[in-house]
Amino acid sequence: MLPIHFLNTRGENKGIPLTLYSIGWEHQVYMNRPVGFPVNQVFLTKKGTGVFRIFGLGELELKAGHVLVLPAGVAHEYFPLTKSPWQLGFIGFEGNSVNPILENIGLKQPKVMTVKSFSSLWSYVEKLWQIAKKNENDAVMNASVSLYSFLLELRKLEETNSESHINSAEHSPHENIRKIVNLLHEHYDEPLEMTSLSSLAGFTPQHFTRIFRKMYGLTPYQYLNKIRFEKAIFLLKEEPEWHVHEIAERLGMETNYFIRAFKKKYGVTPGVYRGK
Template identity: 40%
Template sequence: MMPFLLAEFAMFENILPLYVYCIGSHEQKHLLRPDGYPAHQLFLCRSGMGIFRIVGSSDLVMTPGTMLILPAGVPHEYFPDQSEDAWELGFVAFSGSASDAILAHLGNRTPTLLKKNQFHKHWNKLESLWQLINLNRENGFWESSRSMYDMLLSVLEEQTQQEVKQRIKPIGQPNTALQEAIKLIHDHYNERLHLSNLARAVGYSVQHFHRLFVSIYGVTPMLYIQQIRMRRSIQLFHENPSMTVEQVAQQLGMETSYFIRIFKRTYGQTPKQFMK
């Protein structure tokens, strides 16, 4: 068990774009929150079974190995099922200017029971994060922010990979040409990638490549490239807080004004507002 810890980083709430609000794990009892919780929460069920009752939606049942995303301010209650095993529930609450954007990718800002996942990997990350905050070392607020981002990114990566696999299933055998196109995009996202060049590189006409890409990945090739660039920009801002907007745009192969416009369209704020 990881006793409840409230992260005492209040003075950094306006500095860190992502920070831990509280963290822990215990044998969960009935809990009612008619006004919701002030921070977003990620729950991990290690054993037993429990029910999340969300106002205005169906009950969400957590079984061992499942995870749940719960946005801030959503009225709810949760309680153990009448099973013999104790309901061991791990949790971490997070907030910050970047938390809404991350949440939008994980659960579209609604309570979401996440799909089958590599649970032990995520639980180990939760324990490491708890230890980090428990030590309360100098500069621990920066380290915990990085660890929180790593954990959420790991969950997002896994969920995204599962969605892609589900889209590929109806096609039958994996499309090696499209897989090669995806590799090209990830290897050269910071260069000028034209649709015609991508299609030609994998041996398709532009129209057939575009149609097949959308049918499998759910977005156009150009929007896929844009999403890769925006996610990379967030990573750059976190890894290098001293980088300017112009430098990040250059790293992505984008003109600064265009980068700012796309960033705001994607995350609802300019890069400078995001970094404050």
Template identity: 35%
Template sequence: MNELPIRFITTQLNKDLIPLQLYTVGSNIQNALHRPMGFSATQVLITLSGSGRIRIKGQHDRVAAKKHAFIIYEGIPHEYFPISDEPWLVGFISIRGASVPTMLQNMELKNGEVLPINELELLWNLAEHIWALAEHNQPELIWKLSELLYSFLLEFRKQTLFFSYHTPKVDRSNPSEAILEHVTTILKEHYTQPISLSEVSKASGYSHQHLNRLFRQYFGVTLNQYLQNLRILHAVDLIERNKHITLNEIADELGLDSRYFTRLFKKNMGMSPGEYKRKVHCQ
């Protein structure tokens, strides 16, 4: 993916009139950046290649590898900087408006949370479309850009949802959605134990094949991939919170063989757990 020169939308209408407005969009090779006073807009940042470390006041450091994204709320002190040999190419969209805090809260998108992206190209194509339209920077386009921003945030939530600990909100009158809630609850309560997906299927009353179809429909991944992502998310949390934890201890915590855990982590994160740990905790 190529760099996209930053584009600014200088026309900002009343934030109550258009509660979701684009401020900047683009992508660049990111160098170290320190913002002790925060930024004047909420930022959605996506690692397109390389990796970087994010440091937000009051939180532990996090690493955003390729195909990972994070959001930094408006006005929050932060800094981030590259940590890989490969240049850290970061795509960004910054947004303003009265509805932004409520929308992010309703979508359960937390400040500073790093989330893997399921289909990077699909999400970034939407960002490129916004970037192309922003070239004109005309007042009459503000409304269209607001529509595209809303679509982008919905797609962002969809692409990162199945990596979240949160159980999706479902319509319990819909049998398929009710069973999804039941199965995801089982997985989230038992993912640190050796778990048989055939037993999970049996407990749901559905065949493994049918459950896979439901998970692909709602989350874009199979039942097994959903379980793996829960484990990786927990492993990342353990590494970030405890610099002294060993890889064997993490594997044991997840109920996995250490060699299998290492392969699984590298497949999902683009680096080994040992390398991730060094990047997170290096001073």
């Protein structure tokens, strides 16, 4: 089931309370969304195990048969937890009535759910995918009806899940490191000294870097730059009127350094990247 971005161009979605944005499933790899996703999403694990890290809140583990509802604009990252493939399905959706609908059925906050019949719920995903793939004249309306039915079915099939809460960092042996990661995501546009961060975490700079790399696969400085460049990509796409120096300033970076570093990472300057 290949991912499909269902971006309708017929203008038929005006006034429709729910509209499909994207749908599909894949063997999920590491993904970082420092500014969240533009629409609401539902994730469904068919096989394997993965972790969603919700910045500022904590972590949620998704095993086979688990479903996660993630509101739009929530900063997060996610990655497989085991060597075996993490088969993750997803549905992205928006609309004028999304927020009240999700609130009325109790799905407004990040939440992991187990369901009584995962196969029954997955059949709705397959139906939606077929509608999006064919993209016929009445696809937007049909997708809206099926999407609403899917959300109601999800609420109906929900079971109590003792693991649905976000794991508190206070019970983690690396609580302070996780707090530093949240700080990086919240203050990436400010001058952050690694020595100050290591002191804040209660470690020497060397020990801080060693533990951080073990947990996240990057040094703290590399992780900070990763956040900044992903934010840069977002701004280059979403803010076409912004000059490069404005984006650099928004990231807390000097303009010439930003341009050089961007070109080193992506092979082109920010201006050329935007043009493509």
